[in-house]
Amino acid sequence: MSITLDEAVALITLEADLLDHGQFHEWLGLYTPGGRYVIPTDPDAEDFENVLNYAYDDAEMRAKRVERLLGGRSISAAPPAQTVRLLSRYRMLADDGDTCTLRCAQYLKELRQHRERDYAANITYRLVRTPDGLKIDLKVIRLLIATEALTAVSYIL
Amino acid sequence: MSDQPDPRRFLETDRADGSIYNDPALFDLEMDRIFMHNWIWVAHRSEIPEPGDFITTFVGPHPVIVSRDRKGAVHVMLNRCRHRAATVCEQHKGNTASFVCPYHGWAYGLDGALRGVPHQNGYGQDLDKASLPLVNLRVEEYQGLIFATFDHAIPDLDSWLGAAKPWIDLFMKQGAGWPVKTMGEHKFTFPGNWKIQLENTTDAYHFPIVHKSFLDSVDQETQDILNFVGGTGFVEDLGHGHSVMVMIPELVDLDENLDAPIPERFLELADQLAETYPPEKVRQIIRAVGGSGFNLNLFPNLACSMAFFRVLRPLGVAQTEIRHIAIGMDGGPDIANQARLRLHEHFQGPMGFGTPDDAEAWDRVHRGALAGRDIPILLNRGLAHEEKRADGNLYSDVSAETGMRAAYRQWLVAMTGEPAEETVA
Ligand code: FES
Ligand SMILES: [Fe+2]
Numbered sequence: 001m002s003i004t005l006d007e008a009v010a011l012i013t014l015e016a017d018l019l020d021h022g023q024f025h026e027w028l029g030l031y032t033p034g035g036r037y038v039i040p041t042d043p044d045a046e047d048f049e050n051v052l053n054y055a056y057d058d059a060e061m062r063a064k065r066v067e068r069l070l071g072g073r074s075i076s077a078a079p080p081a082q083t084v085r086l087l088s089r090y091r092m093l094a095d096d097g098d099t100c101t102l103r104c105a106q107y108l109k110e111l112r113q114h115r116e117r118d119y120a121a122n123i124t125y126r127l128v129r130t131p132d133g134l135k136i137d138l139k140v141i142r143l144l145i146a147t148e149a150l151t152a153v154s155y156i157l
Numbered sequence: 158m159s160d161q162p163d164p165r166r167f168l169e170t171d172r173a174d175g176s177i178y179n180d181p182a183l184f185d186l187e188m189d190r191i192f193m194h195n196w197i198w199v200a201h202r203s204e205i206p207e208p209g210d211f212i213t214t215f216v217g218p219h220p221v222i223v224s225r226d227r228k229g230a231v232h233v234m235l236n237r238c239r240h241r242a243a244t245v246c247e248q249h250k251g252n253t254a255s256f257v258c259p260y261h262g263w264a265y266g267l268d269g270a271l272r273g274v275p276h277q278n279g280y281g282q283d284l285d286k287a288s289l290p291l292v293n294l295r296v297e298e299y300q301g302l303i304f305a306t307f308d309h310a311i312p313d314l315d316s317w318l319g320a321a322k323p324w325i326d327l328f329m330k331q332g333a334g335w336p337v338k339t340m341g342e343h344k345f346t347f348p349g350n351w352k353i354q355l356e357n358t359t360d361a362y363h364f365p366i367v368h369k370s371f372l373d374s375v376d377q378e379t380q381d382i383l384n385f386v387g388g389t390g391f392v393e394d395l396g397h398g399h400s401v402m403v404m405i406p407e408l409v410d411l412d413e414n415l416d417a418p419i420p421e422r423f424l425e426l427a428d429q430l431a432e433t434y435p436p437e438k439v440r441q442i443i444r445a446v447g448g449s450g451f452n453l454n455l456f457p458n459l460a461c462s463m464a465f466f467r468v469l470r471p472l473g474v475a476q477t478e479i480r481h482i483a484i485g486m487d488g489g490p491d492i493a494n495q496a497r498l499r500l501h502e503h504f505q506g507p508m509g510f511g512t513p514d515d516a517e518a519w520d521r522v523h524r525g526a527l528a529g530r531d532i533p534i535l536l537n538r539g540l541a542h543e544e545k546r547a548d549g550n551l552y553s554d555v556s557a558e559t560g561m562r563a564a565y566r567q568w569l570v571a572m573t574g575e576p577a578e579e580t581v582a
Contacts (some may be wrong), residue, residue, distance in 0.1 A: 039508060041341055050491065052341030052483045052498050054508040061503075064374045068510055074370035076517035113520075147249065149344040149478050152513035 192217025343506025359560025398456025398567025408450025
């Protein structure tokens with residue numbers, strides 16, 4: 001039974017909503033135990049392990065990132081920036097029944113210390129069907145500005 | 158010239174005026190006197206290994222091309238066509254036989270020589286191609302670090318680096334016997350003056366405060382190693398504005414203490430390496446992966462900072478770009494380089510667990526320094542017990558502001574053209 005676009009979009013919309021509302025512990029539960037959250041520095045990179053990324057998080061690093069945002073001990077994240085993100089332009093690139101690859105656009109605004117900033121990105125998800133429902137096995141955020149200078153991002157893109 | 162600020166007005170031995178970060182006229186003077194009359198770091202050898210390789214970057218505000226010609230010589234040239242000034246190259250990096258200006262097609266060699274001019278007869282005898290190369294800066298290299306300067310009168314790179322050279326040699330031991338190579342970079346800006354970043358690479362004092370959340374995210378052993386404020390490390394003034402801050406004395410020379418126990422976080426990596434390498438080599442690689450125990454600040458724009466290069470570029474009086482360039486072993490084991498990449502991602506860059514907190518602190522320094530008038534920035538930490546080594550170098554404890562005082566002393570020399578005053582030890 002294939003994964004429908006509606007199912008996939010429902011999951012990543014839930015992810016976006018959890019991240020914008022600071023529900024980071026719930027966010028952790030959306031990933032498979034072996035899942036990765038990746039933000040490459042090189043827009044063409046595929047072999048993420050052998051290149052430098054902005055983030056290359058396994059389950060342990062994701063949990064640490066959440067702890068950092070909620071722990072109140074990081075001056076850039078106390079409190080974390082407020083964000084509003086929009087996902088759109090969904091396209092199912094592949095679907096073999098239990099696994100699918102979905103690509104979409106994300107536009108995000110952040111507000112922190114009286115300053116608004118924005119980031120546009122292409123996001124590719126690999127979603128898998130598990131006994132606990134549909135989960136994220138890979139999220140690759142290709143920032144439009146990845147090759148240029150960013151500003152500090154003390155939240156989860 | 159009369160409305161030029163007097164740099165002396167901004168600085169005393171143990172303090173600076175807050176406006177040193179935000180006076181626009183002072184900034185313009187810095188871009189001239191510091192960034193056009195000192196050796197500015199532009200690239201690492203591994204970024205342009207082959208003939209024809211090039212990168213584009215900046216010397217202060219000036220866009221430049223760093224290229225390697227057919228004979229292997231490195232050139233640093235202004236990215237400015239000699240016809241009517243268009244930049245001739247907008248790629249970050251690449252390999253080419255020539256640079257062709259997109260506007261009217263003037264073509265330059267890898268050394269900047271003007272080779273071709275379309276429809277040259279339109280100039281009659283008025284165009285001497287030999288006198289119109291891309292403007293070349295002076296270039297010198299030490300241990301793969303490539304520096305350039307506009308100034309043909311300043312002393313050579315060797316004497317400029319001086320006492321910093323042995324520290325560069327030590328830093329390059331992170332190659333574990335292989336050459337050091339760059340492995341990508343994190344680039345970000347913060348809304349503040351470049352000198353705030355220059356200070357930070359020689360500021361151990363902030364580490365346990367600003368980096369609490371990073372320290373929370375590492376194991377106990379690593380936390381203990383990083384608990385260096387109050388330890389036996391030191392900061393030493395190396396002359397010419399350079400300084401070294403030794404945080405972890407056991408990790409100064411990575412080829413020493415090879416029989417020290419392998420830190421727990423690297424045990425798994427050591428086991429994997431042991432399948433290919435003899436025990437001695439495994440230990441050397443592991444020590445290299447962990448990085449050096451010191452920050453070497455090279456005035457004005459490079460730091461060899463524990464395990465990476467930190468490069469600053471002033472974009473404006475209140476806007477600075479920072480690059481954190483990852484380094485690794487050129488030809489070394491992939492798993493060791495992967496470990497270095499993960500360590501870099503963990504702390505550095507706009508999404509690391511360390512850098513965003515640094516950036517927040519610098520941002521606040523810049524904004525805070527706009528408050529009030531005639532309120533000093535204190536630079537006197539560690540002065541009370543600062544001493545002089547036999548070779549004359551000033552040094553103090555690891556959290557002293559000795560390195561900042563060294564940088565500002567050179568700042569004043571560069572800004573006024575007068576030699577440094579002897580400071581009281
Ligand atoms: S500006 Fe370059 S050829 Fe005219
Ligand atoms: Fe820091």
